[in-house]
Amino acid sequence: MELSRRTLLAGSFAAVVAAATGCSSSMDAGAGKKNATGNLALWCWPGGLGKSVVDDTIAHFPDQNIKYSEIGGEFKQKLLTTINGGTGIPDITGIKGEDIASLLPQAERFVDLKSVGADSVLGDYVEWKVKQATTLDGKVIGLPIDIGPTALFYREDVFAKAGLPSDPAKVAEQLKTWDDLLAAGLELRKSNPKAAIVADATDLYGTIVNQGTERYIDKDNKFIGDQDHIRKAWDLAVKAITTKVDGKTAGGTPDWNAGLDQGTVPTVTGAAWVALDIKAACKTSIGKWRVAPTPSGPANFGGSFLTITKSAADPAAAFEVIKYLLSPDNQAKAFADAQIFPATPAAYDKPQLTAPDPFFGGQATIDVFGPAAKNIPIAYEAPLDAAVAAPYTAALKSVQAGSKSSEAAWQQAVSQAKQIGKRQGVQ
Secondary structure, rough: OOHHHHHHHHHHHHHHHHHHHHOOOOOOOOOOOOOOOEEEEEOOOOOOOOOHHHHHHHHHHHHOEEEEEOOOOOOOOOOOHHHOOOOOOOOOOOOOOHHHHHHHHHHEEEEEEHHOOHHHEEEEEEEOHHHHHEEOOOOOOOEEEOOEEEEEEEEHHHHOOOOOOOOOOHHHHOOOOOOHHHHHHHHHHHHHHOOOOOOOHHHHHHHHOOOOOOOEOOOOOOOOOOOHHHHHHHHHHHHHHOOOOEEOOOOOOHHHHHHHHHOOOOEEEOOOHHHHHHHHOOOOOOEEEEOOOOOOOOOOOOOEEEEEEEEOHHHHHHHHHHHHHOOHHHHHHHHHHHOOOOOHHHHOHHHHHHHEEEEHOOEEOOHHHHHHHOOOOOOOOOOHHHHHHHHHHHHHHHHOOOOOHHHHHHHHOOOHHHHHHHOOOOO
16 A cells, blocks of 8 residues: 555544534535446445455445445545435445544434344454444444554563563563553563654543543533543643653654654554554564553544435445455455454454464464454544544643643643534534
8 A cells, every 4th residue: 555554544533623623514415316227336445455356346246236335534524415416426435433423423424234134243253343333223334344442552572671571471561551551662662772662642641541441522412621531641641741652753754654663653553454564664673573462451543434315226235245355254354455353253263364474483372462453442433533532632732842831732722622612512
């Protein structure tokens, strides 16, 4: 892929925030005419689906005449513009995980997959991911393409040199909590002052929030971003900053890429797909990386869906295409293609996932990511969640820069988040 998954996610997140704060078009127009039968248009973004899987699916359904289009740029915005225009609407379209919550209120624009037989396969996918594409009244508008279970990627050699546990099993045992990790970061600084065990405290904050069962807005549309579960994540991120174990190095930047290979960014707490970014950045540290469970429990970042629009000529036939494309065998192939991590646990025993990875010293990383994927907590994500979350990250950056105290930045974040929510009807 020319762009990392991190870059693609960041672009989509910006689109979510813009849409929720009134800067993006909404889906006010009708769904448009039904598409012509015998032609099935499928949209996704670059890297969103495994190439070999798409090619195989097109060949498997010759009568559907599948036309696959990779849509670059702000995918969600282009999809909304097309739907609003009423013509050229795809039969099947991808929706990014960070966009799904904002589209659930527009569920009438998509086919309820239960109406075309999805009940027969929904149990094949991890429950928490299916919940993300389920409306409060039980409609399911998307089948999971992939998920983003997190783990602690770390440099085994850097840990060993600092006297820290370096074997994945021992890392899992001794770094069970975030406080354990931050304490290890102090030890690491003693032996290697340039190495920070937390690459970026703002990423740490987001991971901790994702580990919980509550976020910023509850199911009753009430703001809860000032409660203890968010404040705990905030305080741990601030602790990383104030104890100077935060590298203040944003993911995907040139400094981050260089630090991965040089050992100054010796850990990344990230989703399974981050392995692609790490591998792309590292030329001299191949074989020195390992994977251990995320401290304090699993989280998820990213992971997308395939949906059927109301313009589809034959929703039942479109669902057969989706079901085939996202089968366990094909999800395993997509992992081999582009580190697209399966949402179907049946894929975790496939050879594409169980094979030892030389980059990670021969470790079979599914031994970490598989259990994490199955145990990610179910959390309600409101349509405005991403927009309401944005002020917290911005405020944390001001703490990182030393321009605001933790308390002042917290009060600012909460106030701004409440204002964003209030403008959109959050209580």
